[in-house]
Amino acid sequence: MTYSSLLFIYIFFPAALGIYLITPKKFKELLLYAESLVFCGFMGIRVLLFMLLYSIVNYTAGLLIYQVKPKVKCVPLAAGILFDALMLISFRAEYFSYLHDFIKLPEGTDIAGISIFTLSAIGYLADIYKGSIRADRNFIRLSLYIMMFPRLIMGTIVSYDTFAHTGRNLHINMAEIGSGLTGFIKGAAKKVIIADQLFALYSAVKATALSELSAAAAWLGCMAYLLCFYFTLSGLSDMSVGLCRCFGYRFPHSFNYPLFSPRIRVFVSKWHIQAIHWFRKYITRPLSSMTENPYISKLIFAGVWALSGIWYSFSIGGAVWGLIIGASVIAENKLSKFRRIKPNGIIVTMFILALSFVFLARGNISSSLGYFAVMFGGNGNLADSFAVYLLKYYIVILLVAVYASTDLFRNTIARVKDMRFGRAVSSLAPAVLLVLLFICTAFMAYSGQSDSMIISL
Amino acid sequence: MTFIMGISTAVIFGGGLTEGASGVSKKDILIGSAGDKLTESVADKLPFVKQWRSIGAETGSKTGEPVVNDVYISEERLLDVSERSLSSAVNFAKAVNSFDKSYGGTLYFAAIPTSTGIYGDNLPSYLSSVTEKQLTDRLYDEIDGNIRKIDAYTILKMLSENYICCRSDTKWTSYGAYCVYRTVIQKLGFIPISYDKYTIRHVTDNYHGNLYSRTGYMESKADILDIYEYNDGTEIIECVGTDYDGVSKDIGLYDIDAVESGNPYNLYLGEPMAFIKIRTTVNNEKSLLVIGDETADCFIPFLTKHYSEIAFISADRCGENIKEYVDTDLYEQAVFLVGLDYITEKY
Numbered sequence: 001m002t003y004s005s006l007l008f009i010y011i012f013f014p015a016a017l018g019i020y021l022i023t024p025k026k027f028k029e030l031l032l033y034a035e036s037l038v039f040c041g042f043m044g045i046r047v048l049l050f051m052l053l054y055s056i057v058n059y060t061a062g063l064l065i066y067q068v069k070p071k072v073k074c075v076p077l078a079a080g081i082l083f084d085a086l087m088l089i090s091f092r093a094e095y096f097s098y099l100h101d102f103i104k105l106p107e108g109t110d111i112a113g114i115s116i117f118t119l120s121a122i123g124y125l126a127d128i129y130k131g132s133i134r135a136d137r138n139f140i141r142l143s144l145y146i147m148m149f150p151r152l153i154m155g156t157i158v159s160y161d162t163f164a165h166t167g168r169n170l171h172i173n174m175a176e177i178g179s180g181l182t183g184f185i186k187g188a189a190k191k192v193i194i195a196d197q198l199f200a201l202y203s204a205v206k207a208t209a210l211s212e213l214s215a216a217a218a219w220l221g222c223m224a225y226l227l228c229f230y231f232t233l234s235g236l237s238d239m240s241v242g243l244c245r246c247f248g249y250r251f252p253h254s255f256n257y258p259l260f261s262p263r264i265r266v267f268v269s270k271w272h273i274q275a276i277h278w279f280r281k282y283i284t285r286p287l288s289s290m291t292e293n294p295y296i297s298k299l300i301f302a303g304v305w306a307l308s309g310i311w312y313s314f315s316i317g318g319a320v321w322g323l324i325i326g327a328s329v330i331a332e333n334k335l336s337k338f339r340r341i342k343p344n345g346i347i348v349t350m351f352i353l354a355l356s357f358v359f360l361a362r363g364n365i366s367s368s369l370g371y372f373a374v375m376f377g378g379n380g381n382l383a384d385s386f387a388v389y390l391l392k393y394y395i396v397i398l399l400v401a402v403y404a405s406t407d408l409f410r411n412t413i414a415r416v417k418d419m420r421f422g423r424a425v426s427s428l429a430p431a432v433l434l435v436l437l438f439i440c441t442a443f444m445a446y447s448g449q450s451d452s453m454i455i456s457l
Numbered sequence: 458m459t460f461i462m463g464i465s466t467a468v469i470f471g472g473g474l475t476e477g478a479s480g481v482s483k484k485d486i487l488i489g490s491a492g493d494k495l496t497e498s499v500a501d502k503l504p505f506v507k508q509w510r511s512i513g514a515e516t517g518s519k520t521g522e523p524v525v526n527d528v529y530i531s532e533e534r535l536l537d538v539s540e541r542s543l544s545s546a547v548n549f550a551k552a553v554n555s556f557d558k559s560y561g562g563t564l565y566f567a568a569i570p571t572s573t574g575i576y577g578d579n580l581p582s583y584l585s586s587v588t589e590k591q592l593t594d595r596l597y598d599e600i601d602g603n604i605r606k607i608d609a610y611t612i613l614k615m616l617s618e619n620y621i622c623c624r625s626d627t628k629w630t631s632y633g634a635y636c637v638y639r640t641v642i643q644k645l646g647f648i649p650i651s652y653d654k655y656t657i658r659h660v661t662d663n664y665h666g667n668l669y670s671r672t673g674y675m676e677s678k679a680d681i682l683d684i685y686e687y688n689d690g691t692e693i694i695e696c697v698g699t700d701y702d703g704v705s706k707d708i709g710l711y712d713i714d715a716v717e718s719g720n721p722y723n724l725y726l727g728e729p730m731a732f733i734k735i736r737t738t739v740n741n742e743k744s745l746l747v748i749g750d751e752t753a754d755c756f757i758p759f760l761t762k763h764y765s766e767i768a769f770i771s772a773d774r775c776g777e778n779i780k781e782y783v784d785t786d787l788y789e790q791a792v793f794l795v796g797l798d799y800i801t802e803k804y
Contacts, residue, residue: 204581438512
C-alpha cells in the first residue's frame, strides 16, 4: 500500500486518523504504533516480521552502546551499523538481492522506506555513541521511529531526539489537521498528476532505441526524468509531512524549490534537505574533522555526495551523479572566489543538473555517455517526428511542472494574500484542493493507485 | 461515507481478507500482494467508477499522451498497446503442435489480429515494439508444416477500409469474421455463402467493448453488433454448452438478452463455455472441431450452414486433455481460431 492509493486515501488514513483522534493522549503513541504495524502488514507478514526484527536489533544495539564500557561500545555500534547497512544493500542493490529472494517477496516488491529508516536507525545509534542522546528503553517508541506509517515512505529524516521531543509535544487540533491535509493533497497532486505523466514521457523515450533517438527527444527524456524524479520525491515527501502533521508530528519539508536555483550551491542547500544534512552530519563532518588538508576535505565532500548518489540509485551512475554535484559545488566556490567566471545563472545550474541526472537515469557510465552523444546530435538527427509528437502531447505538463518546481506560485499566492482581495482568493484554496483530490482520484480509478515509481527509497 | 463504510465492512466483516471477496488468499497476506489486490478491489468498487475513469481518461489524454491503461485513444478508435512478447507466439505454437500430434485429422490454423494489428501502423514505434505482423509471422514459422495455415492478417489488412474491427474493442466485427470465413470455408472444401444472400440485423449500435471498459473514455465511438442471417432451410437441432464447472445446458447461437448485460459480446453463443456442441439439419455427415477463444464466437454461426456437427472447445482447455470433452478423432477437420490478444495475454 502506498500513500497514493485509493485504499490508503479513502479507507486506511481516515480510519487510522479517526481512531487516533478519539484515543486518549497517553495511548496515542501505542495506537499509532499498532496502526503502523497494520500498514506494514499490507506489505506482507514476512515484511512485518522483518521490520520488527530490524527494530529489535537496533533497540538492543542502542542499549548495548549506552550500557557497555566506553572502550567497547564501538563494538555494538559497528555491529548495529553493519546490520542496518547490510539490510539496506540486500534489499536495494541488485547484486545483493539474496535476502529479498530469501524472504520470498513477489518480484518488484520493495520494503517501503528502507533507505529512510536505515539512515534514521544509524543516526540513532551514532547519537547514542556520541553521547548526544540516551538509548530509549521504550521499545515501542523506538520501533515507531523506524516504522511510523505517516513517515515511512519518503518521510523526513529527523534525529531520534527531535522525533521523541515531537512525540511528547503533539500538536493536535483542527488547524494542524487542515494544514496537514493541505500538504498531503498538494503532495498527491505532485505525484499523481505531474510525476506520473512525466514518467510516461520518460518511459516513451527510454523505450526507444538509443540509435533511433533524435537530440530533441533525448533532451525531452532527460528533462522528463529530472522533473519526474523531483516531483516523485517531493510529492511523496509532502504527503508524508502532511500525514505526520495530521497525527500531531510537525516535521520540516525536505525540498525547497531546488531545481531552478541560480547556483549549484543553492540547489544543494534546497535539495532533500534532511537526507543531505544526515550525510553531512554523520559522514562528512566526522571524516573532515580528521584532516586539516583542504584538498582531502574537498575530496571527502565530493565522495560523500557520491555516496548519497549511491543511496538514491545503488548504481555507478548514482555515484557519478553525486560526484558531479559535489565537484560542481567545489568548482563553483573556487571560480566565484577568483571572480574570473561567475558561474551563476539558472541556465548553467539546470544544464549541469540535466547532465548529472542522465547518469542517475541510465545507471552506468557507458550508457550515459552514449546518451550524451545523442543529446548533442551524435545520431546526426537534431529533431524528428517522434520528438514533435512527444512535445505536442507533453508540452502542457512540462510547462506546469517547470512552473510548479519554482517558487513563483508560492510567492504569487503570498503577494495576493497581502492584497485587498487576498481573503477572497484564500477562501478558494479548499475548492482548489478538492479539485486536485478529485483529479487524483480519477487518475487512480483504474488500478486503485498511482503505481509508476521512478525511484523507491 | 457509505463507500468507506461499505468497503471497510467488506474488508472487515465480509471476508475481504479471506479468499473470495477480493481474491485475497493467505499466501497474499504472507507475501504482501494482499495490499495490491485490496487496492484493485477498492478501485472496482469505487462509486461512479465509470465516471471517475472517464474523467481520468479525458484529463490524462488532454495533459499528456493519449494512452490510458495501455489503450491508445485516437479520434477514430481505441487501440490496445499492451506489451507483447514474441515468446508468447512460440509457447502457443508449442501447444498447437502438441495438439496436432495427438489428432488424426486435418488441422487448420488461423490467428486473428486485433484492431491494433490492422490499424496500428501510425502508432509511435515505442508503443508497438513487437507488431502483430511480427507475432503472426513468428507464430506461423513455429507451427509445424503439416498444419494448414490461414493468413487472416493479410485478408483483414487488405480490407481495412471497411468496418472489419470494432472501434472500442480488440475484436473483429461480424463483417470482419465474414471476410475471413470466405477464405476459411474454401480451404475446408466448401463454397462460401455470398454476402448478398445474408440479411443483416443490427442488434445494437451502442456496443462499448473491452477497450472502452479499460479506459472509460466516454467519447469513444460505439460499435455495432450484427447478426448475419441466411434462411436456406438449415436449422439448429441442438446447441448444448458445458461451462467450466462441467454443467451442461441448452444455449442458442445468439443470446439477444446479453446485449443488455455487462458483456454484450455474449450475444454470440452466450456466456463463455468450456465446450459447445452444435448439431444442424445439414445432411452431409461432416463434422468440425473448432478450438478458439472469444474471437471465434461470432465466426461459428457462419460455419453452421456447412456442417452437420460442430464442436467448439475453449482455447483455455488447449493444454488439458481435450478428450475429456470430446473424442477428437470423430472430427475429420479441426480449426484453431484464436485472437492474437488471447495468445499474448495467456501465453
